[in-house]
Amino acid sequence: MESVARGGTRWKRFALVMVPSVAATAAIGIGLAQGALAASFSISGQEFKVKADSLAGTNFVQYGSVASGKTLDGKDFAAPVAVSGFKSATITNMCQSVVTPEVPFIGNVSLELRAGTDPKKPVEASNLYLDVSELKADAEFGNIDIGVAAGSLAKKDGDPGIQPGTKANPYGFGQRADTAKLTGVEQKAWATTAGTFKLSGLSLKLHKGVKECF
Structure with a gap:
């Protein structure tokens, strides 16, 4: 019985990993753009990886902060992050991956999301914030x-x-720039929020085992 209970909980957590990557993106983006939601939430206990050929943005800012949430075992944790913000950004050939460990009867399961693979149709975002580790x-x-x-x-x-x-x-170290261009991007992050997030050519796949963007 104990094993069954743990398995049910992990399946729920695995399902929740998928939601912010796809379905909730539009709802959260609209709310932030309209000022209906505070851009603050308890983060999941799983970092995710993002790889991209390039990220080009305007009105760049960066500062230190703390992301807090719970581990997969339900324990509180806090992680230092470098928050990067952009008023607008385009991302080419974006790959996002997250691994859910030890799903009952299956083992590790990887979620892989790709978008903006066509250089003429990059991912587009506004009021973008990345909590990067x-x-x-x-x-x-x-x-x-x-x-x-x-x-x-x-x-x-x-x-x-x-x-x-x-x-x-508010008195801590920060930096800003009118423009920022990053190429050959590989990052680990705890969270991403955006006013709008347009994923051109979206592809989402699940893989048994560990399959990450890098």
């Missing part, structure tokens, strides 16, 4: 300011600043 890329910034107090990142109303509801010190 690790990033590898070649980066080029236009008109960058380094060492700005996080609470002063927005140059004018409507520009990205500290995301409402997040645990960031």
